[in-house]
Amino acid sequence: MKILINILKFIIMLILVVCILFFGIKNIVLSTIMDKDYVLNKLEETNFYSGTYELVESGFENYIAQSGLEEEVLNNICTEEKVKKDIAIILNNIYNGTNEEIDTTEIANNLNANIDKLDVRTSQNKSALDKFVQQICTEYKNTIINTKYENTIHEILNKTTNLLEKLQTIVTIVTIIAVICLILLNIKNISKLVGNIGTVLLSSSITILVAINLINANINISAIKLFNNVFSSSIVTILQDILSKVNKFGIIILITSIVVILINAIINFVKTNQKEEIKEE
Template sequence: MKIVKGIINSILAFLLCVSFVAGFIVVLLSNTVLNEKYIVEQLAKNQFYEKVEIDLKNGFEEYQYQSGFPETVFENLCSREMIEKDVNRVIESWYQGTETVNHSADVELQIQANIEQYLKENNMDVTEKQQKNIQDFEKMMVQVYENKVGIVSNYNKQITKAIEKGKEVIAVAKKVLIGTFVAILILTLLINVKDFLAFVSTIGTSLLASGILLELIQFVIEKNIDINHILVFTQALSDFIKEMIYDVLNKFSWSGILLIIVGIMSIVVSNCRKERGN
C-alpha cells in the first residue's frame, strides 16, 4: 500500500511540476512580452528613445549630401518628447489595436520652414522643377521619421495580430492551468488526507523539480542562443530585445533558485516533523 501511495504521489508531483512550470511561463509571458506597461518601462530603461533620436539624426544626415542643403536645414526637425510619444503610440497600437497617429506633419512643417529660411537667407529663387524636388525631399524626410519612430513600420500589423493571438492563447492557458493545478492539488490532498506531511513532501518534490527545470531552461537558452549578437532591424531595437531576453531569463533563474530552496525546505521540514511525530 505504501509503495502504491508513493508511486501515486510521485505521479502527482510530476503533474504538479508540469503545471507549475507551464503556469510560470504563462504568467511570465503575460507580465512581460504581452504586457504593454512592461514594454514601455523597458524602452525607457534601455534609453530606446535616445537611441531612436540618434538613429533619426543619422537618417536625416544620410540625405544631407544628396539634397544639397546645409546642416541647418536638418536642425530641430523633431524633439525627444515627440519621439517618445510617437514610439509609445506605436506600442499602444500593437497592444490595443488602435490606429497610430504621429508627429510627421510637424516634422514636415519644420523642414519646410527650415528650407524656406535657407532659401531666403541665400536669396535663392527656385525653379518649378527644383520646387518639385524640394517637395519630394520633404516627403522623404517625413518617411525617414515615420520609419524610425514606427520601430518596424512594415510589420506593425503582423505584430498586432501576433500579440492579440498571444493574449488569447495565454488567457485560455491560464484558465486551463488554474483548473488543472487546483484539481491535482485537491487530488493530492485527498490521497494524503491522513498524512498531511506526505502532502507537503509531494508539493516540495514538485517545487524542487520545477526549480531545477527553470534553471535548466535558462541554461539551455543561454547556451544555444547568442543573445548578445542578435541584430534586428536597428541597433536600438536589437539592444532592447537583448535586454528584454536577459530580463526574462533572469526571472527564470531567480524563480528557479527560489523554488529549489522552498522545495528542499518543504521536503526536509516535513520529514523532520514526521520523525518527531513518530
C-alpha cells in the first residue's frame, strides 16, 4: 500500500512539474514573440528601422551601374518614415491578420520624376526604364521582407494562441486536482507535503536550467543569420531575451525550491526533536 501511494505521489509530482513548465513557458511566449508591442519595442531597441532604411538605399544603389543612369535618380525616392510605416503594415498583417499590401507607388513616382529630370526617356528605352522602376520597387519589398507568407504566419500565431489558451484551462484544472491529491495523500504528514512541493519546484528549475544550457551548447544563437544583417540582429536579440527570461524563471523557481527544501529540513529537525522529547518522557 505504501509503495502504491509513493508511486501515485511520484506521478502527481511529475504532472505538477509539467504544469509548472507549461505555465512558465506559455507566459513567456505570449508576452514576447506573440506580443506585437514587445516585437515593436525590440525593433526600436535594435535600430531595425534605420538599419533597414540604410539597406534599402544600398540595395537601390546596386541597380544603378547596370541601369546606365546617374546615381542622382535615387535621391529622395524613399524615406525612413515610409520604411517604418510599411514595416508596421507587415507587422499588422502578421499579428492582426490585416491584408494590407505594401504600396510602392510613391517610390515609383519619385523615381520616375527623377528619371524625367535627366531627360533620357525615349520611346525605345521606355519599357526598359519601366522594368528598372519595377526592379527597384521589388528590391524595396524584398529588403523590408514583405513576403506572401504574412497571413500564413498570422494563422499559425492565431492557432498557437488559441491552443495555448485551451491548454491553459486544462492544465489549470489538472494542477488544482493534482495539488488536492497531493494534500490528501500527505494529510497526516505536513513535512512530506512540503518535501513533495520542494521536489516539484526543484525538478522544474533543474529541467529549465539544463534545457537553457543545452540550447546554448548546441545552438550558436548570436550567429544566426536570416534575410539580412539588420533582421538577424533583431531576431538574435529577441531569442536571447526569451532565453534570458526563461533562465530567470528557472532561477526564481530554484531559489523558491531551496527555501521550501530548507523549511522541510527544519520541520524534520523539529519533528525529530519532538519525538526524542516524547521518548525521553
